Amino acid sequence: MKSKKIVDIVEELCSHDSYSKIYFKRNHDVAMPSIEELNEVIRLMRSILFPGYFGGSEWTVENQKFYIGATLDAVENKLKEQVFRGYSFFCEDQKGDCTKCSSKANEVVDKFIATIPQIRRMLATDALAAYEGDPAAISPSETIFCYPSIRALTNHRIAHELSKLGVPLIPRIISESAHSETGIDIHPGAQIGERFFMDHGTGIVIGETTVIGKNVRLYQGVTLGAKSFPLDDKGHPIKGIARHPIVEDDVIIYAGATVLGRIIIGKGSTIGGNVWLTDPVPPNSKVNK
Numbered sequence: 636m637k638s639k640k641i642v643d644i645v646e647e648l649c650s651h652d653s654y655s656k657i658y659f660k661r662n663h664d665v666a667m668p669s670i671e672e673l674n675e676v677i678r679l680m681r682s683i684l685f686p687g688y689f690g691g692s693e694w695t696v697e698n699q700k701f702y703i704g705a706t707l708d709a710v711e712n713k714l715k716e717q718v719f720r721g722y723s724f725f726c727e728d729q730k731g732d733c734t735k736c737s738s739k740a741n742e743v744v745d746k747f748i749a750t751i752p753q754i755r756r757m758l759a760t761d762a763l764a765a766y767e768g769d770p771a772a773i774s775p776s777e778t779i780f781c782y783p784s785i786r787a788l789t790n791h792r793i794a795h796e797l798s799k800l801g802v803p804l805i806p807r808i809i810s811e812s813a814h815s816e817t818g819i820d821i822h823p824g825a826q827i828g829e830r831f832f833m834d835h836g837t838g839i840v841i842g843e844t845t846v847i848g849k850n851v852r853l854y855q856g857v858t859l860g861a862k863s864f865p866l867d868d869k870g871h872p873i874k875g876i877a878r879h880p881i882v883e884d885d886v887i888i889y890a891g892a893t894v895l896g897r898i899i900i901g902k903g904s905t906i907g908g909n910v911w912l913t914d915p916v917p918p919n920s921k922v923n924k
Contacts, residue, residue, distance in 0.1 A: 665719070665720055665723035665724075665733065666720060667720060667724060668717050668720040668804060668805060668808060669717065670808055670812070672713055672716070672717055673717055673805065673808050673809055673812070676717070677789070677790060677793065679706050679709055679710050679713075680710055680751070680789075680793060681789055682694065682706060683703055683706055683707065683751065683755075684755045684789060685758070685779050686699065688776075688780055707748065707751075710748070711744060711745075715740050715741055715744045716740075717805055718743060718744055718797075718805055719733075719737050719740035721802060721805040722736040722739055722740055722802075722803065723736050724803065724804055725803050725804070743797075743801070746800055747796055747797055747800060747802075750796045754793060754796065757829050758788060758789060758792060760829040760830045761784070761785060761788050761829070761830065761831050761832065762778050762785055763775055764830035764831060764832040764850065764852075765778035765782055765832045766778050768832045768834065768852055769832070769834060782836075783816070783817035783818070783819060783833075783835075783836045783837070784817075784819070784832055784833040784834070784836050786813060786816060786817055787814075787816075787817045787833070787836065788827075788831065788833075790809050790810060791810060791813065791821045791823065791825070791827065792827075793809060794806035794807070794809040794810045795823050795824070795825070795826070798824055806823035807823060809823070810822065817836060817837075818837040818838055819836045819839045820840045820841065821839075821841045822841060822842055822845075823843075824843040824844060825842065825843060825844070825845040825846075825879075826846045826847065827845075827847045828847055828848045828849040828850075828851065828884070830849055830851075831847060831850075831851055831852075832853075833852075833855075834852060834853070834854045834855070835854060835855040835890075837855045837856070838856040838857075839853055839855065839856065839857050839858075840857075840858045840859065840860060841859045841879075842859055842860050842861055843878075843879065844876070844877045844878055845859045845879040845880055845881075846879075846880075846881045846882070847859075847882045848882060848883045848884035848885075848886070848902070849884045850884055851882055851884070851885070851886050851888075852886075852887045853887075853888050854888065854889050854890040854891075854892075854908070855890050856890050856891040856892075857888050857889075857890070857891070857892050857893075857894070858892075858893045858895075859879055859880050859882065859894050860879060860893065860894070860895050861878040861895065861896065862878070862895040862896030862897075863896070865878075877897050878896065878897055879896075879897065880894045880895070880897065880898050880899070880900060881898070882894075882900045883899065883900060883903075883904075883918070884902045884903070885903045886900050886901075886902070886903070886904050886905070886906070887905045887906070888900075888905075889905075889906060889907050889910075890909070891908050892906050892907065892911075892912065893910070893911050894913075895911075895912070895913050896913050898912070898913065898916070899915045899916070900912075901916050901917045901918030902918045903918055904916050904917075904918065904920040904921070904922070905921045905922070906922050907923040910922055910923065910924060
């Protein structure tokens with residue numbers, strides 16, 4: 636059988652039927668968000684959130700005001716452009732007036748910048764929890780510099796704040812970047828309290844409407860997922876409903892456990908490895924099977 640010529644393949648790929656379901660047409664000629672630029676935003680923010688660890692050796696106690704100010708300025712400019720593109724990605728304004736999307740992006744990023752001190756405070760508790768929860772950790776510095784848990788939580792806590800502000804698409808890009816780097820999959824909508832530690836971390840999945848309290852520890856392969864998906868009249872999953880677990884304070888969930896549905900895991904409970912759980916758990920319980 637004679638192989639197809641390039642010209643024939645081009646014709647086939649250019650047919651409307653071939654691309655109609657996966658083609659994206661730019662709205663008002665605005666470019667799509669840039670994954671590379673968003674990764675750069677995270678890199679810059681990491682140097683602010685963990686001074687001295689990332690971003691080279693530019694940061695010192697003496698020059699920190701200048702360094703943080705200059706870095707925040709770069710973050711603000713880059714993020715405003717990417718958030719603007721995110722709004723434009725879903726914009727249905729047929730007139731082509733981008734002023735509204737641009738103004739909204741500027742306003743939202745200003746609000747986000749104001750949350751950075753709180754993000755740093757939360758991440759500091761996460762780093763301490765990782766050190767205290769892992770006997771192999773030599774110091775909190777090691778957890779900040781090396782642990783996938785802290786890398787994934789850095790992206791998540793940034794993405795979560797943007798998600799709370801109603802930013803489309805951008806939070807998911809930031810979360811999926813951490814997912815690809817660490818194997819930890821946290822939806823930006825998930826609410827996670829302070830002192831959260833994911834030991835090893837690989838294969839952890841935390842769904843969109845999950846709520847996690849303070850001082851919670853998960854091990855590798857844990858899933859906090861949905862038990863089922865209620866459907867609408869057309870048979871499509873209903874969006875935005877609470878369908879993932881609530882994990883209260885001081886809970887430990889060991890490797891490979893699967894916790895499904897809008898159930899409550901009571902404060903102080905321990906869930907054993909490889910447990911399949913779809914029923915609520917009272918406080919201070921131990922579940923081994």
